[in-house]
Amino acid sequence: MTAVIVPNSITQSTAGRGRRIKSAVATTLIVMSLVIVMIPLVMIIATVVSRGWSSVTAPGWFTADIPIVSRSEGPGMGPAVLGTLMITGVATAMAVPLGVLGGIYLNEYSEGSRLGRVVRFFADVMTGVPSIVMGLFIYTIWTLEFGFSAFGGALALACLMLPVVIRTSDEMLKLVPQELRESAYALGGRKAGTIVRVVLPAAAPGIISGALLAIARAAGETAPLLFTIGFVNAKNTDLMSGANTALSTQIFKNAISLFPGQQNRAWGAALTLIGIVFVFTILARIISTVLARKHSA
Amino acid sequence: MTLTSLNESLMTPTNLATVNDPVDDLAEEPAEMVFEVRDAAVDYGSHRAVDGVSLDIASREITAIIGPSGCGKSTFLRCLNRMNDFIVGAKVSGSINYYGEDVYGPKVDAAEVRRRIGMVFQRPNPFPKSIYDNVAYGPRINRFKGDLDDLVEEALTAAALWDEVKDKLKKSAFALSGGQQQRLCIARALAVSPDVILMDEPCSALDPIATSRIEDLMVSLKRQYTIVIVTHNMQQAARVSDRTAFFTTEVDDAGARTGRLVEFDLTNTIFTSPADSRTEGYITGRFG
Helix, strand or coil: CCCCCCCCCCCCCCCHHHHHHHHHHHHHHHHHHHHHHHHHHHHHHHHHHHHHHHHHHCCCCCCCCCCCCCCCCCCCCHHHHHHHHHHHHHHHHHHHHHHHHHHHHHHHHCCCCHHHHHHHHHHHHHHCCCHHHHHHHHHHHHHHHHCCCHHHHHHHHHHHHHHHHHHHHHHHHHCCCHHHHHHHHCCCCCHHHHHHHHHHHHHHHHHHHHHHHHHHHHHCCCHHHHHHCCCCCCCCCCCCCCCCCCHHHHHHHHHCCCCHHHHHHHHHHHHHHHHHHHHHHHHHHHHHHHHHHHCCC | CCCCCCCHHHCCCCCCCCCCCCCCCCCCCCCCEEEEEEEEEEEECCEEEEEEEEEEEECCCEEEEECCCCCCHHHHHHHHCCHHHHCCCEEEEEEEEECCEECCCCCCCHHHHHHHEEEECCCCCCCCCEHHHHHHHHHHHCCCCCCHHHHHHHHHHHCCCHHHHCCCCCCEHHHCCHHHHHHHHHHHHHCCCCCEEEEECCCCCCCHHHHHHHHHHHHHHCCCCEEEEECCCHHHHHHHCCEEEEEEEEECCCCCEEEEEEEEEEHHHHHHCCCCHHHHHHHHHHHC
C-alpha cells in the first residue's frame, strides 16, 4: 500500500507533479492529433473550392450540356448533375424502403430464427463488398441484357446502399427500449401497429441519419456506374434506356484528360458533387434534429 | 363478459372519474374474484422461474406482491396479462382464470386481454409523443368513437395530472418530471377503460414525494379498478394494499433459482402475524 500524503491546503495537490505533467502531455497529444486530422480535410476542401470555383460559377454550369469537343473550355455539367440526382434518387427509392423493412424484420420479427441470423450475416458481408464488384454484378445481370441506362446505375447503387440501410435500421431499432413496445401492447396494441406507431417514430432520427449517410456515399460512387450507365454529353431524362452520365464518372473521365478545359470541368464537377453531398448531409441533420426535438424536452 | 369480443364500453365514452360504490370495509372474503390462479408456473427455456403459485385476486382491492429480488414477482405479474408472450422461450403453465375464463385459452385474443388488464412499468416510459397523444394512443388503436378530448381529460383527471398539464397538452411527454411521467403512464393505461391495472414497481424510479402521490392515486383508483402491485418497498405494500402475497426464491441442488409463493393473506395479517416463518423473517429483517 502506498502512503497517501495528506495536503495541508487545497493548493497542495496529492496528485503530485508527475500526474499533472502526464495530463498536460496527453492533452497536447490529443490536440495535435486533431490538427493532423484536420489538415487533409481542410486541404481537400480548399483545393477543390479554389480549383473548381471558377468552373462552377460560370453561367450555365448546372444546366448546359457537356462540350463534345474535348479541347473546348467552359461549362457545363448539366447532364451529370441531372444524372447524379436521377440515379441516386431512384437508388434511394429502391434501397431505403426495402432496407428499413429489412431492418424491421431483423430486429422485430426474426427473434432468434435461423433466417434472421443468415440475413444479418449476409447484410454484414455485403457491406464489405467492393463497389466495383457490385457494378460488375449489375453489368452482367442487367446491362448486358438491356444496355446502358440510368436505371442500371441506380440498381448498382441500390445494391450498395441496401445492406448499410438494413444494418443501421436494425441497430437503431435495437436501441428502442423494450418497455416502450410493452406499454403499447399493454394498451391492447398489436405488433404491426405498435411498430408503425411507436417503434419507428422513436427510431426515426437514427434511421434517417443512417439512410442519408448511405445516400451521400452512393452519390459519390464511381466504379459501379462506369459499367452501367456509360457516358453521354447531352441530357438523357429517360431513366430506363440510353446511356447516361453522373458527376462521379465525369470527374473520372475529365480528370485524366490532357486538356485544361476538361481538367477544369473535372474540378468543377468535384466541387458540385461535394456541394450536393454537403446539402444532403445538412438536410439529414436538420430532419433528424427536428424529429428528435419534437419528441424530447 | 367474454374476452374474445371488444368491450362495448370502448365504443361510448365512459366517465373514468365516476365513483362506483367504494369498497372501503374489507371483508374476510371479498365479493368477486377477478383472477383465480391455480398452480401457475413459468419456464424460461428449461429453467423454471416461478412454480406452483395459487392465489385469488379480488375485485377493487389492491393486491401487493412482495419478496426479495429475483423471486419471480414481476414474472408472475406479467403472466396475468400475457406480457410474457413476447419473451422468447417463456412458457406459462397451470391455470390463470380471469372472471372464470382461461387467460391462456385457445380462443382468447391476447391483445384484448392486455387492453382489459393494463400495466404500468418500473420506469416511466411515455411514448415519444405529446402528452395528449400519449393518452389518446390507446383509445385510437382501439378505434374509440366518442369525444377524444373529453376522454383524455377524464383519464388525466383520474390520474391526478390534469391540473398540471392542461395548458401544455401538445408539449412532449418528456418535458414532464419523472413522477408526472409515471402519472401520465397511469392516465394512458386508464384511457382504454381497463378493469385491472398491474403495476410493476411503479415507484422505484421516483423520489418520496412523487411516490406518495402515486400511492394516494392508487388508493383513489381502487374504487373503480382492481390493482395488483409488485413492490420492493414493504412499507409501501403495508400502506396501500389490502392483501399481500409474499414470494421467495428457492435454490435447488443444481443452483437453479425458482420463485415460489410462500404466503398470501390480508396485508394486516401478513405484517402482524404471518403464518410462515420465512415471511416473518423477511418482514422483520427489513423492519428490524
